Amino acid sequence: HLIWFNCLILVGSGSSRCSGRVEIYHSRTWGTVCDDGWDMSDAKVVCRQMDCGVAISATQNAHFGEGSGQIWLDEVSCSGSESSLTQCGHGGFGSHNCEHSEDAGVICSDEIRLVGPGSSLCSGRVEIYHSRTWGTVCDDDWDMSDAKVVCRQMGCGVAINATKEAHFGEGSGLIWLDDVSCSGNESSLTQCGHREFGSNNCYHSEDAGVICSDEIRLVGPDSSQCSGRVEIYHSGTWGTVCDDGWDMSDAKVVCRQMSCGVALSCGHRPFGSHDCGHGKDAGVICSGSNFVLHYL
Numbered sequence: 001h002l003i004w005f006n007c008l009i010l011v012g013s014g015s016s017r018c019s020g021r022v023e024i025y026h027s028r029t030w031g032t033v034c035d036d037g038w039d040m041s042d043a044k045v046v047c048r049q050m051d052c053g054v055a056i057s058a059t060q061n062a063h064f065g066e067g068s069g070q071i072w073l074d075e076v077s078c079s080g081s082e083s084s085l086t087q088c089g090h091g092g093f094g095s096h097n098c099e100h101s102e103d104a105g106v107i108c109s110d111e112i113r114l115v116g117p118g119s120s121l122c123s124g125r126v127e128i129y130h131s132r133t134w135g136t137v138c139d140d141d142w143d144m145s146d147a148k149v150v151c152r153q154m155g156c157g158v159a160i161n162a163t164k165e166a167h168f169g170e171g172s173g174l175i176w177l178d179d180v181s182c183s184g185n186e187s188s189l190t191q192c193g194h195r196e197f198g199s200n201n202c203y204h205s206e207d208a209g210v211i212c213s214d215e216i217r218l219v220g221p222d223s224s225q226c227s228g229r230v231e232i233y234h235s236g237t238w239g240t241v242c243d244d245g246w247d248m249s250d251a252k253v254v255c256r257q258m259s260c261g262v263a264l265s266c267g268h269r270p271f272g273s274h275d276c277g278h279g280k281d282a283g284v285i286c287s288g289s290n291f292v293l294h295y296l
Contacts, residue, residue, distance in 0.1 A: 008049055008085060010106065012064030016188075018052035018108040021064040024072055024085060026093050031070030033085070034098035035060035041080040042088065043106040049084050051129065053109035054121065056155040066100035074098055109154050112189060114210065116168030122156035122212040125168040128176050128189060130197050135174035137189070138202035139164035145184040146192065147210040153188050156212035163209035170204035178202055216254065218284065226286040230254055243282040255286035 009030065010020030022033045043058035074096030078088035113134070114124030126137045147162035178200035182192035217238070218228030230241045253265065 008046065010046075010050065010064075012067075012105065015064050018047070018050060018111055019064075019106060021062070021067055021103050021105045022046055022085070023067060026070075026072050026086075029070055031072035031094075032067035032100060033076060033104040034071055034074040034096050035102045035104040036096075036098065037075050037077060038104040042076050042078045042085070042104070043108075044080045045078045045082045045085050045088060046106045047108035050108065051132075052111060053113045053129070054154075055106060056109055057107040059105035059107060060102070062101050062103040062105075064103075064105045067103050068100065070094065071096045071098050071100065071103075076104075107155075112150065112153055114150075114154065114168075116171070116209065119168050122151070122154060123168075123210060125166070125171055125207050125209045126150055126189070127171060130176050130190075133174055135176035135198075136171035136204060137180060137208040138175055138178040138200050139206045139208040140179050140200075140202065141181060142208040146180050146182045146189070146208075147212075148184045149182045149186045149189050149192060150210045151212035154212065157217045158213045159210060160213055161211040163211060164206070166205050166207040166209075168207075168209045171207050172204065174198060175200045175202050175204065175207075180208075218254075220283065226255070227284060229281050229283040240281040246282040250282070251284040251286075254284045 007025040009023045009025075010016070010018070011023055012021035015021065023030050024033065038058050038060055040055055040058050043055035047053060047055045072093050073085070073090045075091045076085065076088050077090065078085070082088050111129040113127050113129075114120070114122065115127055116125035119125065127134045128137065142162050142164055144159055144162050147159035151157060151159045176197050177189070177194045180189065180192050180194045182189070186192050217231050218226065219231055220229040222228070231238050232241065
């Protein structure tokens with residue numbers, strides 16, 4: 001599988017138009033990028049360059065398989081605002097100390113975005129990219145199985161709500177999908193059953209949306225949608241929450257965020273700043289609007 005765009009391709013095992021091993025074209029030869037210093041700022045540039053929405057993950061260690069031939073870039077350092085990867089800082093074409101076992105890759109939001117008034121990275125009107133144009137999805141038969149696929153595709157945890165009737169405002173232009181029918185296990189919305197692209201009997205007043213669990217998940221041996229170890233998604237990586245100062249007010253926020261309780265607010269140290277080990281990971285048990293605190 002190979003996709004070309006602006007002298008950049010995403011290739012390898014399991015790749016798609018918007019995910020794969022990053023390869024660039026230089027001196028009439030395709031070559032890979034080393035993962036030294038590879039991070040979400042770099043992935044953000046690639047996803048923008050490919051017109052693939054937001055960056056979900058900056059993969060390392062040849063996640064999409066090892067390339068061959070040239071390794072063109074090493075020590076890539078993007079601010080995240082560049083329009084192409086070659087505009088970012090790097091050690092010079094062909095200058096590296098890497099093997100193909102270090103080939104870098106990206107996972108983008110796969111031709112999907114969440115937009116509209118009140119939207120965020122993990123909630124909004126669903127729009128997909130097809131034939132170089134963004135368009136909306138009609139809410140006919142739109143349900144939680146469909147929302148589940150979108151939330152997974154966006155790296156946003158579980159689906160909280162499948163919104164209808166332009167909950168996040170009306171889109172404009174094309175309505176790409178109608179009568180979407182997902183099992184909930186698909187990796188992207190376009191893999192679900194639907195009418196042909198552009199075939200619909202809808203108006204933008206019927207634009208579909210989703211509310212996901214906003215980059216939070218509850219996991220562990222005995223976890224469920226409403227109980228488990230609290231993990232959050234930040235800078236392309238899932239991580240835990242330390243139980244220092246963790247109390248019922250914090251648990252209430254999590255339960256509400258997961259649609260399992262009521263909402264309060266709380267503060268935290270900067271991301272990654274802690275004096276904890278994973279033996280102090282915090283968790284919650286929620287039950288509707290009732291919940292108890294549980295330390296894992």
